[in-house]
Amino acid sequence: MAEPKTNELMEKIVSLCKRRGFVFQSSEIYGGIQGFWDYGPLGSELKRNVKELWWNAMMRAREDVVGLDATIIMHPQIWRASGHVDTFSDPMCDCLLTKRRFRADQIEPQSGIAYHYSGASDPSTGKQVAEPYSVLLPPGKPPESARRTATQFYAGRGLAQVELQGERTEKVEGSTRYNPENGSLLTEARPFNLMLKTYVGPVADEDNIAYLRPETAQAIFAQFKNVLETSRQSVPFGIGQIGKAFRNEVTPRNFTFRSREFEQMELEFFIRPDEAVEVLAGGVAQAAAGGWKGSPASDWGWEVWHKYWVEQRVQFYEDIGLPRTSLEEYWQKPEELAHYARATVDILFKFPFGTQELEGIAARGDFDLSQHQKHSGKSMEVFEEELKNAWGRLEEAKRQDLLRRTTEARLQALRKKGVAEAEAGPQAAAEAKAFVDKLARGVYIPHVIEPSAGADRLILALICHAFHEEEVTDDKGKKETRVVMRFHPRVAPIKVGVFPLLKNKPELVRKAGEVRDLLRPHMSVFYDDAGAIGRRYRRQDEAGTPFGVTIDFDTLGETPDLKETVTLRHRDSMKQERVPITELVARLTAAIRGA
């Protein structure tokens, strides 16, 4: 699709969201607030449906996943353990000349001669600019080029003619204060902390700082032991949670796609480390064998589990109306992975503004639980009698082989982290021995597979995917545009519209009310008796209501054969059929579940 077209399309979608009550700007009457959005009547139904479908698919339909609903504000130590306090704040600085922005910690150190200026004046007007400025000149470049750059800078400060003042030079080694591209001085580095801060308790001082969670996952890790001990679950099992998260995004963009307050649907699925799987099952299933398409088996290691969850999640999207063709899987390359991740797959949706991430499914090893064990001093280990017994039955050669391979794996990991070879060897040996010793006693820290989805992004994807404009020709040959939201009936905010053909006939209205009350216990129903019937159908098209039921005089018995039947109108095809009222509930509930 062409560029301007996609923007137009997005604008139409945003407009419809507001017009029909899917999404409003937060605090709109006060001018709005950037990066915050509200869901209106249709949007809140849609979101509720999506969250409920996720909860059902991930938890209620499974034996091995349980739920959690944790607080948004937690002990600040959680965010130290998780790494968010450190990694969520990036020092940034800008080029004074081009305004280009840099991560201050990623600028390559420069050497050369710095040309400092105290200011500049305009000889034609006498105007003065007292702002100091500097240019770094790489060795071998003529001084003129530094003066040209400085002139450009002061010209940008409003001088027509520039006379540089107070030039002096200085030798500079390994400085990160200058733009590597043009030598221009950069602004001071300013920290950007992406976590929203607040204070707990009445006194707002440093001791009381707390953070609004930037992800829901950490609460799951922090409550891992409590859930394990109360839920009658054992590894492998998962804990799922739906909840708000907050990030002080630098640039919220693309409608609700990147919001500062948003909702996540996260699962942490805890599994045995591959070594434990090997001891218990005698080997680890290979992902290449394709077992991840089936049901979980005892010999699954992290790779198969990871692929399994990717497949589960894609199937979920298919089930709620996002076909595979609208999605993309992006398997992160090894060099792109965060240090704690073994593999990460992004599930992307083709939005009108670009193909963007809906969900990330990461294999995170035991990083998170280990971090919390370290920081809290509380054990995150699990014990399996069965594992201890299996180890007892293991031949000595196999035990030694496992230790040798574990040591080798640790060594590789340490090398990758840049640990010096002399230290890496003994450290790897010690770590591997400690790990295998625990394994022998049936003890380990679980590893985790994390499918983490953005609820609001999914809502936006569903809205974008549902949006259709089509040319319709009416009886008189007049062409017009029909806007229809082709939501899957499962997620549609309203399942059925109920209409008396005419409002001014009490017997029609009464009968329509009866049909509405008949359907209401089973699904969300919208009753509408205002205006022409065609208008009411079209209104429901924009709301994405898949079915319409119309009560007419035949329903009342004007044509005896049609007594107690109604018109059932289908949103997508605009086809109509005659259906007995007694069959409506069964027909509609089947269509909503099935379709």
Add this chain to the structure above:
RNA sequence: GCGGGCGUAGCUCAAUGGUAGAGCUCCAGUCUUCCAAACUGGCUACGAGGGUUCGAUUCCCUUCGCCCGCUCCA
């Protein structure tokens, strides 16, 4: 946070240094028959604040929001 563009009714678009107009939508009503029909009536706007002015939607400044680019997205 930087640079550029934009901001009049729910939407699309007018006009004007003298107090805002249309079409569609929406609401109420008329209509015995199925895809935004017709007719009658009605509601609704100069993003916000300040300045200049007798008077500002219009000119100036600030601010907020939206779009695009930069940056960021563990």
